[in-house]
Amino acid sequence: MTTTQAPYPIGTPGTRWGNAEVAAWLARQTVKRSYEVDVLDAIERLRARFDVSEYGRVKYDGSDSYPLFAIKSRDWRDELPIVLVTGGVHGYETSGVHGALQFAELQASHYEGKANLVVAPCVSPWAYERIHRWNADAIDPNRSFRDDSPAQESAALMRLVAPFRDRVLVHVDLHETTDSDESEFRPALAARDGVAHAPGEVPDGFYLVDDSEHPQPAFQQAVIAAVAKVTHIAPADGQGEIIGSPAVAPGVIEYALKRLGLCAGITDATYKTTTEVYPDSPRATVEQCTAAQVAAVCAAIDFALTHRAIGT
Template sequence: MTTSPYPIGTPGEPWGDREKAAWRQRQQVVRSYAGDVATAIDRLRDRFDVEQYGTLDYRADGRYPLFAVRSRDWDEALPVMLVTGGVHGYETSGVQGALQFLQQRAADYTGRANLLVVPCVSPWGYERVQRWNADAIDPNRSFRVDSPAQESAALVALLAPLRDRVLMHIDLHETTDSDESEFRPALAARDGKPFEPGGIPDGFYLVDDSVEPQPAFQQAVIDAVAQVTHIAPADDNGEIIGSPVVAPGVIRYPLASLGLCAGITDARYTTTTEVYPDSPTATPAQCNAAQVAAVCAAIGFALSHAG
């Protein structure tokens, strides 16, 4: 846990351009989007339609093509199931879980649903194991028209024609120990606010939509994931990350008004997964499998309640 001042900025003062530039200079490439993600997507082209829906242009840091993977035999009569991962680039199982779903389970829904999967919304963040984009903006607070985040604006544009056609949207995330040691202190420093230490839930949980909650849908996903990894318990206040637990492993946010990815469409069934990769009892393979289990359960529930 960080208790000393964040190394960038002046406590109590929001960052300006100089501080954001200093923060950006600290971010180093530690893995390859082209090698880890784009290559894996290329291998899917014989079974799916792969679309480049945009390009991130971060000047000296490079240009990043953005890819969406669609069912090859798209049928306008079938419901649309949307899967997104890597909105926060450091949340590895969101990216790898989406790819693993495409590789291993997507064929199960041929002729039953149209699948649209965006495995890595934030390639710059993926390479740097970073929550924000290169402009120190959190994409997952920026999914709205005229978004200040390139990543969010590109996804909003991709999904605009399908906004009222999507039946289910599951957005794949992680909550990590680095949320408390790095990302929350950085957020407080950027916004000129004091850092308030919190806790990291030990286990998997979901974020439902507080405006239009779907408790049975969330429960179906929790039940499936519980076969793969443990579900996060409530803390002593009956909360997870400061929000009341409304059912085992489930909290609620107003998804659309907060600019969260899961609120980007008018889907009836929406959820955000939160895997805990730092648990001593969870391996990377288990985290990826939990994401796949969540996706399959979400699609299965939506299909069985599509009428």
């Protein structure tokens, strides 16, 4: 869908936000759901089967301190490949969080003895509770995975991954593209940066973001094929694009993951992808969106393990 947008209610058009504008934006954010109930309680139920470790804490003035947890294979073996699954880098993208948790609960046991799993289900808990894209500093964590990151959430995940980043075989980063991207988040971004907002089109369906610097087209298509059994794949628009990028294959676009500071670029994994589910589609349910994330993770691992075994 294509939308139009009135001037964003904070800031002066054409002028970047300063501290006053960020404070005004922050004052508008309210807690809408519970990280403790939705995420921490689910992680607690997994402790009997996994090693669960706190890898950091997120703390902002005037808010609670949020512990960050990783779920790891209990039978960790150094000779096995490592699989990294991340969700909730953008806190408002619900199926990424619940897809990561559901994968750990229902599917992770299938990979025992085949791979070491690391699942970080909710990278941005402050934003999860407020159903927002940014953190409390009005920073997008998914543009902040770089040295000296300005985002607490991104820096904490990078510290978690640092000891094994060169040994990761596959990394799946779980995301959503929603109608609120156009109604709120992209207009807010334009206002924050003092630029004009150009309305775009939200793709109806699931798609993937490959790494333009190290593309793996067969891997991406294997994931698309698996997800197509669960929910529909986003078509390209009239210009052959998905969210402004050329579709290089059905349901696949490419970004320069490391250069853009994206989460999917934090390791040297041979196989990496960012999933994008469309939860606002009349053709998909909440359950389908979560199931699509789980299907994507399983297909990614299956492809990577198979091709590693045959040396391709």
